[in-house]
Amino acid sequence: MQTSEIVISDDVAGEWRVPVLTFEGSDPKAPRVYIQAALHAGELPGVAALHAFIPALRTAESEGRLLGDVVIVPKCNPIGAGQWLHGELQGRFEIASRTNFNRDYPLIALKDRASLLDGIEARPAADQLKRHLLHLALGADLVLDLHCDDESQLYAYLEASFWPEAIDLAESFGLEAVLLSDGGSTAFEEAVTHAWKAGDLGARAAWHEGRISLTMEFRGLRDVRPDLAAKDAEGLMAFLQRRNVVSGEPVRHEAFTGPVAGLxxxxxxxxxxxxxxxxxxxxxxxxxxxxxxxxxxxxxxxxxxxxxxxxxxxxxxxxxxxxxxxxxxxxxxxxxxxxxxxxxxxxxxxxxx
Incomplete structure (x- = not known):
C-alpha cells in the first residue's frame, strides 16, 4: 500500500489535504477499482466500512491475492467536514456556494480526463475537490461512492445499463433495494458514466462492459457500528472477488429479493x-x-x-x-x-x- 495526498488550496488561507491509499495488483489486465467515502461529510457508515476493509485488502496485497489496482479515499471531503454551525455538521452542501458536494461534476469525455486538472489551483476549493476526485475515479473500471441516507434500507443507485449484471453487487452486500438512474444528473457516479459513454469503446462491446459506477447507501446516519462495518467490509471484498480484482471464492453470497425501481x-x-x-x-x-x-x-x-x-x-x-x-x-x-x-x-x- 502506498499513501499520497490530494492538496487543495483553500479560498481564504492554507490548504486542505486528502489522504489517498493505493494498492497495486499483480495482473495489469484485472479491473481497476476506485472507492471513496463521506463525500457528504456527515455520512460515516462508509468510512467505518473502509476502516474494516482496508486491513483485509492490505493482507490480500501482501499475500499476492490482489489482482487489480485499488485506489481508496477513505474520507474524501475535508471541506465539508470542517463546516459546523451551532454544533451541527453541515457536510452535504458547501456553505460558500450552497452547492451539494455530490452535484455539478464536470461532464467530459474519458479522453479529456487530464483536462480536469488544467489550471486547477485557480478554481474554488470545492471545485478543486470535485475535479481531483473525478480524475481519480476515471482511472478505474469499478467506481463505488459510499454514502448513507437518513434512515433506510441498504440500497444502491446505479445506471440502468449496469442491471442485471450488477446482481453480483446485490448478492455481495445483501442489498435490500436497487434504484436505477437514467444517467441524467451531474452527481459523481453519473459524471463517471457520462465519461464512459463518451469514450472510445476500444476492445469493449459496450461502454458499460466490465465497468460499474454506483452510489452505495449504507443504511442510515446512525448506522455506524462495528458489526455493520465488518459486514459491509465483507461485502466489499466479496464484490471485488466476484469481479476478479481479488482472487479466491467470494466471502459472502446473499440472494437478492428486493425491489428494483427506476427513479x-x-x-x-x-x-x-x-x-x-x-x-x-x-x-x-x-x-x-x-x-x-x-x-x-x-x-x-x-x-x-x-x-x-x-x-x-x-x-x-x-x-x-x-x-x-x-x-x-x-x-x-x-x-x-x-x-x-x-x-x-x-x-x-x-x-x-
Missing part, C-alpha cells in the same frame, strides 16, 4: 403541512395504496387537525427522514413501486437537492 418509479412522499411527524410505517415495510404511513401534527392538542399521510401506491418503503419536525414540502419517505411517480425530479435529474 421515475420512486414515489417521493412529501409533507403537505409543517408539524411534528408520527411515523406509522418504517423503511423495509411493504405498503398498499391507501395505507397510513404517518400523521403530521400541526397543532398539538387538537387531533382533529392532524394530517394523515397515505401511501399513493403499492410498494416498498426504502427510506425515511430522520427529522421529526418537518416543513411543508419536506420529503418524508421514498417508496419503490411499479407505478410512475407524478412528481417531477429536481433540476438536474436527481430525486433530492
Amino acid at each position: 421515475d418509479y420512486v414515489q417521493m412522499i412529501d409533507a403537505p403541512k409543517a408539524g411534528t411527524v408520527l411515523f406509522e410505517k418504517t423503511f423495509g415495510d411493504q405498503v398498499r395504496a391507501g395505507d397510513r404511513l404517518a400523521a403530521i401534527i400541526p397543532t398539538p392538542g387538537f387531533p382533529e387537525n392532524d394530517v394523515a399521510i397515505l401511501a399513493p401506491v403499492e410498494g416498498t418503503i426504502v427510506t425515511r427522514v430522520a427529522a421529526r419536525f418537518v416543513r411543508r414540502g419536506d420529503n418524508l419517505m421514498k417508496i419503490a413501486s411499479t407505478a410512475l411517480s407524478n412528481k417531477p425530479r429536481k433540476p438536474g435529474g436527481a430525486l433530492e437537492d
Whole structure:
C-alpha cells in the first residue's frame, strides 16, 4: 500500500489535504477499482466500512491475492467536514456556494480526463475537490461512492445499463433495494458514466462492459457500528472477488429479493403541512395504496387537525427522514413501486437537492 495526498488550496488561507491509499495488483489486465467515502461529510457508515476493509485488502496485497489496482479515499471531503454551525455538521452542501458536494461534476469525455486538472489551483476549493476526485475515479473500471441516507434500507443507485449484471453487487452486500438512474444528473457516479459513454469503446462491446459506477447507501446516519462495518467490509471484498480484482471464492453470497425501481418509479412522499411527524410505517415495510404511513401534527392538542399521510401506491418503503419536525414540502419517505411517480425530479435529474 502506498499513501499520497490530494492538496487543495483553500479560498481564504492554507490548504486542505486528502489522504489517498493505493494498492497495486499483480495482473495489469484485472479491473481497476476506485472507492471513496463521506463525500457528504456527515455520512460515516462508509468510512467505518473502509476502516474494516482496508486491513483485509492490505493482507490480500501482501499475500499476492490482489489482482487489480485499488485506489481508496477513505474520507474524501475535508471541506465539508470542517463546516459546523451551532454544533451541527453541515457536510452535504458547501456553505460558500450552497452547492451539494455530490452535484455539478464536470461532464467530459474519458479522453479529456487530464483536462480536469488544467489550471486547477485557480478554481474554488470545492471545485478543486470535485475535479481531483473525478480524475481519480476515471482511472478505474469499478467506481463505488459510499454514502448513507437518513434512515433506510441498504440500497444502491446505479445506471440502468449496469442491471442485471450488477446482481453480483446485490448478492455481495445483501442489498435490500436497487434504484436505477437514467444517467441524467451531474452527481459523481453519473459524471463517471457520462465519461464512459463518451469514450472510445476500444476492445469493449459496450461502454458499460466490465465497468460499474454506483452510489452505495449504507443504511442510515446512525448506522455506524462495528458489526455493520465488518459486514459491509465483507461485502466489499466479496464484490471485488466476484469481479476478479481479488482472487479466491467470494466471502459472502446473499440472494437478492428486493425491489428494483427506476427513479421515475420512486414515489417521493412529501409533507403537505409543517408539524411534528408520527411515523406509522418504517423503511423495509411493504405498503398498499391507501395505507397510513404517518400523521403530521400541526397543532398539538387538537387531533382533529392532524394530517394523515397515505401511501399513493403499492410498494416498498426504502427510506425515511430522520427529522421529526418537518416543513411543508419536506420529503418524508421514498417508496419503490411499479407505478410512475407524478412528481417531477429536481433540476438536474436527481430525486433530492
